Amino acid sequence: MTATERVDLAVADLHPALGDPALTSMNFLNEVSERYPAAVSLAAGRPYEEFFDLAAVHRHLDTFHRHLVDDLGHRPEQARRLLLQYGRTKGIVHHLIARNLAVDEGITVDGEDIVVTVGCQEAMFLVLRALRAGPTDVLLAVAPTYVGLTGAARLVDLPVWPVAGGPSGIDLADLAAQVRRARAAGLRPRACYLMPDFANPSGVSIDTAHRRRLLELAGQEELLLLEDNPYGLFPVDDGPRPPTLKALDTARRVVYLGSFAKTVLPGARVGYVVADQRVAGPDGRVGPFADQLAMIKSMVTVNTSPIAQAVIGGRLLEHGCSLVAANTRERSAYTRNLRHLVAGLARRFPPGADGAAAVRWTVPAGGFFVVVTVPFPVDDALLDRSARDHGVLWTPMAHFYDDTAPVHALRLSVSAVTPEQIDVGLDRLAALITDERARRAG
Amino acid sequence: MTATERVDLAVADLHPALGDPALTSMNFLNEVSERYPAAVSLAAGRPYEEFFDLAAVHRHLDTFHRHLVDDLGHRPEQARRLLLQYGRTKGIVHHLIARNLAVDEGITVDGEDIVVTVGCQEAMFLVLRALRAGPTDVLLAVAPTYVGLTGAARLVDLPVWPVAGGPSGIDLADLAAQVRRARAAGLRPRACYLMPDFANPSGVSIDTAHRRRLLELAGQEELLLLEDNPYGLFPVDDGPRPPTLKALDTARRVVYLGSFAKTVLPGARVGYVVADQRVAGPDGRVGPFADQLAMIKSMVTVNTSPIAQAVIGGRLLEHGCSLVAANTRERSAYTRNLRHLVAGLARRFPPGADGAAAVRWTVPAGGFFVVVTVPFPVDDALLDRSARDHGVLWTPMAHFYDDTAPVHALRLSVSAVTPEQIDVGLDRLAALITDERARRAG
Incomplete structure (x- = not known):
């Protein structure tokens, strides 16, 4: 210059x-x-x-390809098309992600409620883009907050209202107060974002009883919870991990954001969102929130690279879909x-x-x-x-x-x-x- | 249901x-x-x-890995990190894309002005997100228009104003008239989107003389041109192809949108944008528009899968960076x-x-x-x-x-x-x- x-x-x-x-x-x-x-x-x-290994990338690709042919019965040209051609916006490893969530987290989810994304960042971005309908919408987020969430919110012109984290991971009295405050100001809190497990940056986790109370409050306030869980598989102690909010969610209050960056490879850039909320269209047709997110995704990145998805799929298959076992x-x-x-x-x-x-x-x-x-x-x-x-x-x-x-x-x-x-x-x-x-x- | x-x-x-x-x-x-x-x-x-071939995907990965070690002198653990870890937001095959643009298109561009994106769709999305600063901004686009462009514009709340395409590919009188009309209405036309080569959906191409006149008009009106070129390598006749707008662009008026979906593989989901416009920050520092796009990208998809980039990089390397030769x-x-x-x-x-x-x-x-x-x-x-x-x-x-x-x-x-x-x-x-x-x- x-x-x-x-x-x-x-x-x-x-x-x-x-x-x-x-x-x-x-x-x-x-x-x-x-x-x-x-x-x-x-x-x-x-x-x-x-432990990164380029040979494993080759192996995972082949493992997933064999899965397409041997387990799912695809003809060779179909398998090739799935891996290399344009494809399904919601992804091609959704069935393995559903199995992973069942095996590792006790979450029961239909594959159709999953969108495979370009990292968890795109999952957050799609959800925030969908939820920001107008200038009165705001997003609540437990503070301190992951910078990637705040940045994505900025890109969709969605203000972030902090909710106190505190020693329990989320201060429920403050959450209720902030919801009231926002509504009194004519604003519409669309959701509350949090990481219940070993949060970035606080490191704090929410205990099971508090998770249940949070879900109850979310139900009373008709608030979605955006649960981000990149670190849950890395507890120091052995023994049962607390259930995710999504595993406890009986009322479709939770949108679950998943990442494979820490459990498989950052370089695949594969994450996902579980969005089983039922959405009614203008024509009365009802489908999962995942379908709305996919429609947005089709105009942001079209679909997630099926080659990258295959790397993740292969790793999942090699460990019976358990990332606990793989890690x-x-x-x-x-x-x-x-x-x-x-x-x-x-x-x-x-x-x-x-x-x-x-x-x-x-x-x-x-x-x-x-x-x-x-x-x-x-x-x-x-x-x-x-x-x-x-x-x-x-x-x-x-x-x-x-x-x-x-x-x-x-x-x-x-x-x-x-x-x-x-x-x-x-x-x-x-x-x-x-x-x-x-x-x-x- | x-x-x-x-x-x-x-x-x-x-x-x-x-x-x-x-x-x-x-x-x-x-x-x-x-x-x-x-x-x-x-x-x-x-x-x-x-012609799709899974074996070629494996080969391209290895070719690019060898390039990192043999040509660029990376140690094995550095090469592994580049391919598998989080990495440079603007990408890792920018030098090969710059070489490809020189070899096939006669475009001279600094690698630092390139952002490697998740398909050309993300490139369009990032550019539109950056350019939409406020509610008076509008985008001009040659009609009929590629649906992916219109969809991306909708996601960033940017109205699309049609410009007549006609037999020449873009009606320059109408372009000038639309710019005037928009400005008279208090609006700010940020750019005009078009596909000069075998456009989707019209199939029409713009001849070289008309391209020069378009660039001249863009200069007079201080308008950016968004040149999308997914099909340029597929002319029916042999002989010289008309130069891209970017090759003719001496005044940094053109943002060039590139895709490898048609020239390498859709399944890699790799595209790019050349954005060499000089942007001044609030602190007076000047850098390429590419850096601003990368900042947005870091909050949408972080970086493009380096594994997917390596597949593209390997294919480029196997053909001396010429996609004309590869296709x-x-x-x-x-x-x-x-x-x-x-x-x-x-x-x-x-x-x-x-x-x-x-x-x-x-x-x-x-x-x-x-x-x-x-x-x-x-x-x-x-x-x-x-x-x-x-x-x-x-x-x-x-x-x-x-x-x-x-x-x-x-x-x-x-x-x-x-x-x-x-x-x-x-x-x-x-x-x-x-x-x-x-x-x-x-």
């Missing part, structure tokens, strides 16, 4: 989302990590890649890392040392994320210093709140590092915190 | 696009073809699938079919037989589509009768106009049939036309 370069467009003349922190903050975080490639990253929420190694790695991180924090920040100015952290029961609270505000400038002077990356929690209030916390991720990298990263984080305290004291 | 079934939502409570013909018409066409699976389809615009067999098949269809129409509807009530058709210089004009309006009811009573499918041209005026024409596609199926299909179409004339006469 030169100073005299001709400019063709200004961001101000484009969709307002493009100037919005919900979209630009992701860019900022990526830029920091590109500028400091040698820094240890406790920021990245990417899955562990030690034993991955779960061990995440559990090891999470325990190592929490123990490392406890060693570096012993209790009682600083009183009210103490460093505190969450101890999540699973997932990828730990939130560390520090006695000073955590902003992008601090992250930049952390990367430059201390060689460690993390995510300011302020990025997950839809306002500009200062936040005294940061998110650490354990998913894409080794225990050795965690040790180095925590040493550097401790040094940063010491420096920052000194800077502020002096 | 039962009569007493509880309904959870009504289409009227969802985004207005969901009740719109632009989205529902596609569904109607799919439903007709599903209801009459034995009918010969001269409706489907799918590419010829005789010699395909081009022969389309040329054979197009000639066969036009000859078959001439045989069945000899000139002079009916005077003003004659059946007429276009003779396109390439691509997939022929438009047949008949002496009566062509609507969905006629298509339904055609499928049921005569066993032949085609597309009512009315679907490509954004109003409800009757249209006396239908679109025939030659891409997914054999010459034998064309013969049967045309016999049945002739019988339908005879019947319909008799019905209207009697």
Whole structure:
């Protein structure tokens, strides 16, 4: 770029989302990590890649192809067409996803209620696009909120109203109050978005009794719940996992958002949405909400690559459609890392040392994320210093709140590092915190 | 579904696009073809699938992987990460697409100005989402218009203003008049969408001199042109193809939309957009429009499956990045079919037989589509009768106009049939036309 370069467009003349922190903050975080490639990253929420294997991709493709021919009785040219031609908008692995949900989650769902999407991000986008009918619609979301949800909402001009998360995962009194407040203001809350299991970024999970109360409240308030569940298969402890909201949902209150990025491969870009709500058309015909989402999808991405779907389908078939079974190694790695991180924090920040100015952290029961609270505000400038002077990356929690209030916390991720990298990263984080305290004291 | 079934939502409570013909018409066409699976389809615009080959998919993946290691010098774990992990929002085959555009189209473009998308549909969607800044924005589009464009515009609440196509492919006087009319109404025309080569559905191409005049007018009116080019590689005659608008574009007026669905495989769902317009951000930083599109993409689908991109990349590498070279067999098949269809129409509807009530058709210089004009309006009811009573499918041209005026024409596609199926299909179409004339006469 030169100073005299001709400019063709200004961001101000484009969709307002493009100037919005919900979209630009992701860019900022990526830029920091590109500028400091040698820094240890406790920021990245990417899955562990030690077990990635290109040979497995070839194998999964062939496994799914054999399934089409041997199990489903397709002729070779039909199977080839399914894999390589344009195809069904709702996808071609819906039957395997339905089986997976039955096997792993106890969710009973008709394959016709599933739309296979380009990652879970497209699933969120389609649902928000469908639900935003006009300017009085708003979306409730448990705060702190996943940035991808806020960004998708911006793209469809749908305001996000925060609902307090708190220690239980969702503050039901606040949920009811926000619904009332929105309605009193002439607005229409269309749904409430949340991650009940090891949420990104809070790490908090909702217990079973609280899930039931949430469903009851959603019924009373005639509110949809958008349940996002990318991390549910990675609990630290053995034993039964709490049922998903969708498994407890007897009144079609829950739209379930699924991802294979963490349980199979991010590079397939395959996710899905279960949308069994019954929708009446103008002609009186009734069909699943999934069909409406598919109609939108046909104008966004047409269908999800059947080649990518086949990779996911093959992996599912190789493990009897159980991703619990498919992820034993991955779960061990995440559990090891999470325990190592929490123990490392406890060693570096012993209790009682600083009183009210103490460093505190969450101890999540699973997932990828730990939130560390520090006695000073955590902003992008601090992250930049952390990367430059201390060689460690993390995510300011302020990025997950839809306002500009200062936040005294940061998110650490354990998913894409080794225990050795965690040790180095925590040493550097401790040094940063010491420096920052000194800077502020002096 | 039962009569007493509880309904959870009504289409009227969802985004207005969901009740719109632009989205529902596609569904109607799919439903007709599903209801009459034995009918010969001269409706489907799918590419010829005789040459599809699953073994080639495996080979392309390996070819691209070798390219990453041998040509680009990536270590094995880096190559694995590029193919299987989350990655660059703008894609990983941009350098090969840039080379392809240079080799086949004489377009010189920086890889950083390219966003690899989930099919060309996502490319259109991202561009329209970016350009729709507010309620006074409108999009111009050459009519008749590809339904996917109209549908994407509906999803971002962007009105589509038709511009007359006519025999030259775009009526420049009408374009200038529509721009004036829109501006006089306080509206802001953001761009004009068109397919200069063998357009869907008209089959019409724009000649080189007219392309230059269009670019000149776009410069005068400060209008972007959205050039969609899925069929350009399939001319009937040998000899030089006319340059794309982008190849002639010296003032960054053209956003170029590319598809690999017809030139490689629909099942990869890979397309791209070339967006080299310079955009100034609120902080004064200037970057390509591609970066703004990528920011939107990060909230729609994150990135395009690198596995799917690798399939395209491998195919490009196997043919020195020339899709002209890669498509010699395909081009022969389309040329054979197009000639066969036009000859078959001439045989069945000899000139002079009916005077003003004659059946007429276009003779396109390439691509997939022929438009047949008949002496009566062509609507969905006629298509339904055609499928049921005569066993032949085609597309009512009315679907490509954004109003409800009757249209006396239908679109025939030659891409997914054999010459034998064309013969049967045309016999049945002739019988339908005879019947319909008799019905209207009697």
